[in-house]
Amino acid sequence: MKRSLLLIVSISVLVGSIIGIGKGQEGKSRAPEFTSDNRLVRPKDYREWIYVSSGLGMTYGPAARAQQDSPPLFDNVFVEPSAFRCFLQTGQWPDKTIFVLEVRSSSTQRSINKGGNFQDALVAVEAEVKDEARFSEKWAYFSFGENGPLRDTASALSKEACYSCHYANGAVENTFTQFYPTLLLIANTKGTLNPGYKPNSSSD
Amino acid sequence: MKRSLLLIVSISVLVGSIIGIGKGQEGKSRAPEFTSDNRLVRPKDYREWIYVSSGLGMTYGPAARAQQDSPPLFDNVFVEPSAFRCFLQTGQWPDKTIFVLEVRSSSTQRSINKGGNFQDALVAVEAEVKDEARFSEKWAYFSFGENGPLRDTASALSKEACYSCHYANGAVENTFTQFYPTLLLIANTKGTLNPGYKPNSSSD
Numbered sequence: 001m002k003r004s005l006l007l008i009v010s011i012s013v014l015v016g017s018i019i020g021i022g023k024g025q026e027g028k029s030r031a032p033e034f035t036s037d038n039r040l041v042r043p044k045d046y047r048e049w050i051y052v053s054s055g056l057g058m059t060y061g062p063a064a065r066a067q068q069d070s071p072p073l074f075d076n077v078f079v080e081p082s083a084f085r086c087f088l089q090t091g092q093w094p095d096k097t098i099f100v101l102e103v104r105s106s107s108t109q110r111s112i113n114k115g116g117n118f119q120d121a122l123v124a125v126e127a128e129v130k131d132e133a134r135f136s137e138k139w140a141y142f143s144f145g146e147n148g149p150l151r152d153t154a155s156a157l158s159k160e161a162c163y164s165c166h167y168a169n170g171a172v173e174n175t176f177t178q179f180y181p182t183l184l185l186i187a188n189t190k191g192t193l194n195p196g197y198k199p200n201s202s203s204d
Numbered sequence: 205m206k207r208s209l210l211l212i213v214s215i216s217v218l219v220g221s222i223i224g225i226g227k228g229q230e231g232k233s234r235a236p237e238f239t240s241d242n243r244l245v246r247p248k249d250y251r252e253w254i255y256v257s258s259g260l261g262m263t264y265g266p267a268a269r270a271q272q273d274s275p276p277l278f279d280n281v282f283v284e285p286s287a288f289r290c291f292l293q294t295g296q297w298p299d300k301t302i303f304v305l306e307v308r309s310s311s312t313q314r315s316i317n318k319g320g321n322f323q324d325a326l327v328a329v330e331a332e333v334k335d336e337a338r339f340s341e342k343w344a345y346f347s348f349g350e351n352g353p354l355r356d357t358a359s360a361l362s363k364e365a366c367y368s369c370h371y372a373n374g375a376v377e378n379t380f381t382q383f384y385p386t387l388l389l390i391a392n393t394k395g396t397l398n399p400g401y402k403p404n405s406s407s408d
Binding site: 078081179 | 251252255257258261262263276278280282285310314315316317318319320321322323324325326369373375380383384385386402403404405
């Protein structure tokens with residue numbers, strides 16, 4: 001009987017370890033983290049999230065506006081994996097969705113490349129969060145810095161900085177899904193484009 | 205004693221299920237799949253792999269060369285997650301590494317965007333594989349089609365199509381890590397740049 005008990009305990013430990021591994025693998029799907037004074041903690045592993053799309057020299061976003069006389073900037077958008085999986089099913093963004101917008105400089109001349117643009121130094125990291133309990137307007141926007149060391153946390157930007165334009169022009173809720181080809185396809189299929197979204201005009 | 209046995213069997217089933225879940229989660233980290241006649245099976249989930257970088261209008265790659273008189277094309281590069289994790293540790297690509305190059309058209313005018321470029325329709329999907337047992341030169345290159353329905357499988361392209369240029373100009377083994385800023389940083393730190401790699405010149 002003691003031997004059976006020992007075996008049961010061993011198996012339980014094994015089960016615990018395996019559940020632990022499972023949690024580790026799921027650890028990348030998680031809600032945005034906030035400090036006690038409501039500042040968003042910069043996600044460190046966003047480059048291992050789901051890639052959404054990129055643009056070059058697009059004319060929205062604070063970092064892009066600051067660089068009008070410089071070589072064009074790339075922006076890369078990533079979304080936290082569990083929110084992405086929910087969007088695949090529903091065409092909508094669940095509560096606690098978090099996007100990261102990474103801005104990078106562009107270069108042209110290197111090695112075999114003599115034309116066009118490839119990505120280079122990190123310029124800025126921004127985030128967009130949906131948190132219905134924390135923000136009265138559901139969505140909030142954050143900047144962790146530009147052209148220098150990034151901050152580890154950031155407070156929500158004013159409505160005018162990002163929210164108003166996202167609210168007026170987002171194709172799906174507040175998100176610029178009109179620039180994310182794979183997600184736009186899903187939103188079209190699921191019928192979740194905002195009723196006021198117009199591909200051929202913009203609202204301030 | 206029978207009760208203990210039943211408990212052990214139940215726990216074993218539970219262990220089996222959890223191991224199964226674990227394998228499911230690891231299912232996205234896997235070796236390239238080939239048919240019996242040595243054709244690479246197109247990975248269906250590459251957009252959930254690790255994003256490497258993007259370029260716009262870059263002057264290498266068969267799809268880019270075919271489009272010289274059209275609006276510039278975006279290319280997005282993804283790498284299979286287990287190869288990425290190995291590269292993080294070693295700065296080198298393990299056997300069975302697989303990259304996917306996705307080519308997309310670019311657009312400018314939509315909604316609030318009036319300048320710069322965002323990504324649009326899928327144009328082509330290509331792959332780069334390291335398989336030391338299968339290919340005498342270790343690395344091989346594949347195209348699943350351009351400007352039309354993608355093929356489900358593809359045979360390795362001739363040496364002249366991709367391999368020769370990758371071999372002569374790749375910064376890390378055959379890969380164009382010189383255009384992947386986060387990976388270039390790792391290769392520099394680990395000292396794994398090819399001895400012959402020159403950032404300021406190219407070899408045919």
